[in-house]
Amino acid sequence: MKVSGADTVRRLTVEDLSVHYGGVRAVTSIGFTVEPGQSVGIIGANGAGKTSTLKALMGLVPRSSGRIRLGDHDLTRVKARDMVRHGIGYVPEGRHVFPGLTAEKNLLLGAYSRAWDEDTHRQLAEVYALFPVLEEMRERLAGALSGGQQQMLAIGRALMTRPRLLVLDEPSMGLSPKLVGSILDVLLKLREEGLSLLLVEQNAKLTFGVTNHCIVMENGEVAMNGTSAQLSHDPRVREVYLGL
């Protein structure tokens, strides 16, 4: 899959991002950067604030503080629906495909912000090349697909937005180890093609395999931070997970 965008200076910078739900503090002053072509992982146990971080980044939940920049653009005030126009594709937690629409419609809706033309169909073909099973299922309703197929569909839909940065929220959730393996392969392939990735995962193994750099979150804060290679050998990661 070709990743458009010659501009290599599009670094994503997130500073001092905080989220509150009512009186509850979900995320406290998180900051990180994603260099162009790099992939960054955010890992941590359930309820550590990973999903809230992503949703706040995407503008899907209100931020109580934070600045977000992509290259020269300040995205802090950009509405959630306009994030795609800045080249950020989003794969939500729990897939969130449009269940009553066919698989192909789901993919086409990824290209909602552009006219549906030749180019769109070329792109569709690229997604099908990446996920051949989706082509077989193109006329099926998304709600009738298996969990793994839905996950591929959600990734495919995000790719149809033509992202420079792909943001994924727990793509391994509820999938069998074999399927997790194939998701891993796809993410590696996308990375090789130069796409930047921001991956939120509970599955640390998967994340270390795909990313250059990782953040470990605990109780809404950054507990650890380092290269994926380092962290994969750090016993403290396990403690954070199992609450030891």
Next chain:
Amino acid sequence: MKSRLAATGVLVLAAWALPYGLGGYTVHVVNIALIYALLAIGMGLAMGVSGQINLAQVAFFGVGAYAVAILTTHYGHGFWFSALLAVLATVVVGLFVGVPALRMQSHYLGIVTLGLALGFINWITNADITGGADGISGIPVPALPGVDLSSEYLYYYLEALVFGLALLFGLFVVHTSLGRRLRAMRDDALAAGAMGAEIPFLRMTAFLLASLYGGLAGVLYAGLIRYVAPETFSIANMFILLAMVIIGGRRSLVGCVVGAIGLTMVREWLSDFSTYAQLGYGVVVVLMVVFAPTGLAGVPARLRTLYERRRRAQQSSRAELRPFIPYEVEDRSARDGVLLSVEGVTQQFRGLRALDEVTLTVRKGEIRGVVGPNGSGKTTLFNVISGFYRATAGTVGFAGSDTTTARPYTLSLAGLARTFQNLRLFGQLTVRENVLVALDRTRTHTIWQYALWQPGVLTRERRLRAQADDILRRYGLADFAEADPSSLPYGIQRRIEIARAMAARPRLLLLDEPAAGLNGGEVQQLIRIVRSIRDSGTTVILIEHNMGLVMSLCEKVTVLSSGRVIAEGTPQEVVSAPEVIEAYLGDSDLAELDLDTPPSAARPDRAKEATP
């Protein structure tokens, strides 16, 4: 209290003196207004208090009025005897109209009740016995020895008396056991069911009350006008009645009364411009719904909050969360045997198998942890145990009986209580009332007391309040008894949920992520509370993400992954099981990296770290 009594006295005096200053026509308008006020109270009880969208109130009104008309003119019965039968007939019709509420709610119920009202209008406009479009005239004057009720002045006193008693009764219902349960059902029917409220009976009770008031209003109308015709009971009037209730404030009976009397007066003054007046009500209803959903009755409370917020900004509030007072330790020998047994439970949701042959046995006196990654089926398991879902396959046994198909309220009465992952407190009830809903174990069928033995209700109410205050004190919540739960910090709301669940004196308590959103200190307090609850003789099962909490609290842990039980054992056994580590971290390789540090050694440090 004294000022309230004085105000009531003044109102009674004013009501008594009112006709002296009014002309004949104005008294007539006042009489009509009181009838609408009765209707509005009934509507408020069903819609505002119980949350049942009832758009058939005008039909209840019609049934009452037509029954009197038919019984007096066709069958020659006396007025009072007819009146009694008419109210009974209205209640029967009300219960019939309420039956759909058992199966549907909200807009569905609105459309069905409106449709039935339309059917009623259709019947009275066409049937012979109702006189068709001409209606029925010649209803006799209600006979009362020595009082000529054909005089609108004297009729006013009859109406005022009935209205006063009806309002009093309505307020009595709202502020005691039955009304509290109705309000709890309105705020959150699921949680109310889990607290033992018999939802189907309560829904019928709401319609019973609505139709009772509708019938009374109908009887008074027939006696006042002595002529009934279909146009009085039209859908347009139904919507005017709705406007009255919304503008006045549907949740407050006094608000409903104010709305009804106010709008009847305005309507009368603007009778020459009735269309413009109608335009006005419509606009006011829309504005009210968007900007002041609590209606006129909510205005004082809003002003008060505004004022208090300003004051609180200056001086910090004195209310504080006090420490938990542990329960008395129960004799351990009483703990023996199985309390809960889940066998081969499968829960299928369309494409998804949320639970896959889950088997789980919990003994009396245990603290059991249920853990697992996101989406592994933990909350689904709780929903099956507490009767919210009916298992696709398998059985659930609680306290020796098969409860696979039991309703939540039955389980609550049998001694099961639960909390919810996303707090489900009754938002419009005070903290004390929240606790009272669970504390009150009297059944809905005891509502006969409301009709026949009100002092019994009051005595029980006093006893329950004292018990509720004991519970609030035990949980350190005494300062917040009168507070609105949604205004309180999250940690306090979590504790209220536990206090509320424990108010039902359960044998088994299910806690769904009790530590979510709590800070380190609050987690430590939670640990003390849960231990004490167990020591008092209540078995506890908790779902938790916070593994530290599970490790230090639970004797036995069950691990779910993708709807299956993948491990069960002591916390130490479970965290070193490769399946568990794989489920959590993705792969067991990671576990092999470093296994030297024994889990227990690391724990105290973390706990210290967490406590500020």
Next chain:
Amino acid sequence: MQDTLQTLVSGLSLGAVYALVAMGFSLVYRTMGLVNFAHADIAMIGAYAASTFYLTSHLPFAVAMGLAIVITGAIGLVIERVLRPLENKDFDLMLIGTIGFGIVLQALAIIIWGTTGRAVPSPLDSAPLDVLGIRIRTYDLLVMAVAALAVVALAFFLSRTKRGAAMQAVAMDHEAATAVGIDVGRSNALAFAIGAGLAALAGGLVGPMLYVDASLGGALGIKGFAAAMLGGFGSIHGAVVGGIAIGVLDSYAAGHFQGYSVLVTFLVFTIAIMIRPMGIFGERTVSRA
């Protein structure tokens, strides 16, 4: 047999109108979870507007209808805008808010068109057809044809166009829709306008069949709602099936119970909906406990 068929035919044409009402109602419900009780009064305004352009301004029937659709579409946009703060929040309040709008629209109709109402002559003056001894009014055929056309057009819009797909996507998952760049607010407004336009179409068509006055909405609306419920709330083909079912039921009840037809219709409807609260094509369960 002849009688039965005759009732069926007259039921079908009324049913087509109910289906149109139900369809607009379902579209709005499905896209934004709003139960629009003013929907029926929008249909009434549509009936008045269409008849005014047709009778008073002497415009062709089709043009009059088109103008009526535009006007009611605009009314739909206003209602959606005012009630937007309540969307996805308080269902019951929103319901009452739309009832408030219904009261306003009725009052406006009386102010503009008076209380007397009007009979609208059929735009087709050819004699009724006689098929196997069953009399079919040509206007009834027109109504059925227009309704069928509207169903096809709506189905085409929803399934074949980008905006239609987006509108459905918003209904299914508004967060995911936002993430692919769909403007949820605008999509909802468009849905509301289309819903209102369908109501106007129903109102305009029913004009020559019934008597047009300010209370037209009452009868038309409640049966339209009933049709939507019976078919399954939010389902477009459910609305069509439900509409025809209510129309035929209505027509049978009118034939067999004369004056009590409305009562019979709603009793049957209540029992049907008690047995299957989610309707024929509905999926969601409604009873929350």
